[in-house]
Structure formats: C-alpha cells, structure tokens
Amino acid sequence: MVDQYLPLWEVFVRSKRGMDHKHCGSVHAADAEQALQYARDVYTRRSEGNSIWVVEAKHIVASQPDDQEAFFEPADDKVYRHATFYDVPADVKHM
C-alpha cells in the first residue's frame, strides 16, 4: 500500500458581510471542492463565517522578511501621506 497524502490549502474566512476575508489556517485536500468542505468543517463549526476562500498553498507568493526594510522603505519617508502632517488652526472646523 502506497501511503497517500493530500496537498496543503490555505483557508480564508469572511466572518460576516462587509468584512474582509481573513486567513485562518490550512487544510489538506485533494481538490478545491474538498478543500472548501474541509475548511467549512474545521473553521466554521460555530457560524464563524459566511464565505470561504481556499487556495493551494504552493500558489501563494509572499514578500520576504529578509529584505523587508528595502521592500517597504519607499513608504517610510513620505510622512506627508498622513493627515497628521498638516497644521490646521484649531478654530477651523470639519477638517
């Protein structure tokens, strides 16, 4: 008997309408349909979600923490992108 193992799928669940899908873990399944059923059984036993995404783990591309600094650096020196950068007199309303 050849021992059979199923590929890994990452699971994302939306807790309710209006919310983002959020990563919550993974399951092993032979195909997308089975992955969805397993994700439902494992991650939504108490109505934790009303929508599930599954994606085979090997298809996920992630940024690397090693070059995190260089990768995210372009945003670091642009403080003028934040509202708090601007001085508005206190008596100006609705700003």
Place this chain on the structure above:
Amino acid sequence: MTPQDQVVDIDALETEFQERIDAEKKIEPKDWMPEAYRRTLIRQISQHAHSEVVGQLPEGNWITRAPSLRRKAILLAKVQDEAGHGLYLYSAAETLGSSREQMVDDLHAGKAKYSSIFNYPTLSWADIPAIGWLVDGAAIVNQVALCRTSYGPYSRAMIRVCKEESFHARQGFEGMLALARGNEAQKKMCQDAINRYWWPALMMFGPSDADSPNSAQSMKWKIKRFSNDELRQKFVDQTVPQIEYLGMEVPDADCKWNEERGHYDIGEMPWEEFFAVIKGHGPCNHERLQARQKAHDEGNWVREAALAYQKKQADKKQSVA
C-alpha cells in the same frame, strides 16, 4: 562571506531575534529564527496536535452509550472540536516547515509524544463529564497561557482553541453536577471518576519546575510564559472549590487551604506512575496508537480515490482547453 563572517552574522541575528521577543513582538513563519527555537516549537506544537487527536479516543468510546440524546449530541460536538483543535495545531506546525506526513508518521511510529492523560481508560459514564471538567479544565489553564506565546501561528491557534474550550469544561461540570445530585450509585460513580482523574489531571502540567530541563529556555523565548508549577497551582485553586460544590472529596488527604500562601497545598504527586505512562507503560498506550494507525490506514483508499478523481477532472479540463 568568509565562515568567520557567518558566525558573526548568526550572533547578530540571534540578538535581533531575542530583542524582538523581549519587545513582545510575535515571530512569524518566514522570520529568521534559531534552529533550536524552530525545533522546540515543532516538537511542542506537534505533541499538542497529537494530544488533541488521540484525546478523541477515550471520549469517542462513550458516544454510542451516552445516557441521553442530549448528552450524545454534546459529546459528539465536543469530540469534533478536538479533531478541529488537532488540525489547527498541525496547520500551525506546518508553517515551521514540518510536514503533516512526518508528524503523523512520527506519532504512529511511537517517536512523538502526546499528553499521557489520554492513556487512561474511560471505565464509566462519569469519566466523560470528569474529563470535560478536569482534563479540559487543566488544558484550558495551559492554553490560556499559550495564547500569548511568541510564535504567531501558535498563538492564533490557541486563541481559536480557547474560544471553544469553555464549552468543554462547562458541559463536563454540568454532567458531574447531574451525577452528584443523583442517586447513591451515581454519586459513587462521580467520586470514583474524580479519584481516578484528579492526579493524572494535575500531572498534565508536566514535571515540577526543578525537574523540567527545557523550561528556562522556553521561558526566555516566551514560548512558555508561566512555569509548570504556577499553572498547576492555578488549576488546583480554581478546581478544589468546584469539587466541594459537587459535595465530593478531593482524593488527597494533604490538600488544604494555606492561609499564608493564599493557595491550596497539595500532597506528593505520584511521579513514578507519570514517568511510566510517558514511557509507554500506561494502561492504554498501545491501544491508542493502534487505533490511530488503523484509522489512518483505513482512510488511505479514500485519499487515493480523491486524488484519482482530482487528476481525472484536471485531465478533462486540459483536454477541453
């Protein structure tokens, strides 16, 4: 880079790693981490996962014989939760580069440990509520502490588990209360289950701090945040009054409130038995592993068929395209 530079590099990385931990920042899967931290976590998380999975067996033993439909539905839901907990934890361990195959194989080969509490048999119905209340109760104390562990995926899995666990402990206490308020035979069953599960539950927290060789490093890495003895004390303090509420006795003549310490004292724990069970000489070690192996083997054709179906569907799609 010369080998010399590499050595310096690792020192710097380790310092940076420890600083991150000291600053209460979580470690995430792709971060650099010392090999020993990775190994410790894989061992701990996979042992924890195995415990959840094997833990289904003693309770599963009573699903068909639960005394009412209500208790049966509750027990079924609880055992399903434990399967879920095992899967959350395997999933967390897999983020460290450990494969499910390897972990499952290690369990079946007897190379991986799981909580020795599950090597005790469930002899009467009272053992089921006793397990929910005492065993899950002890597990909760441990798991609440682990919600703040330094490794992100482990911490998130623990938060998810803790949300579900309080149902386990409460249904257990409710079941014990029904027996404690029942007839003489039921009261006797209730006390008997407490007698058999009290010490094993206390030993779930592991050896005393003095005999726990890996504890200091785990505390430094904030994998562990409280010592075994601190957590055990917490459990004793919360559980003794519950035993009294049931009108039952703590099976320990030395267990009494210590005014000065503000805690309950307990008697000497039967460590010899504990280590014997860990080493595989518990009443059910062999049976538990055999049941797991059997379930895995008998599921093999299902996985094989699912993979064959997937391949057929994929081929079909390809030939259309």
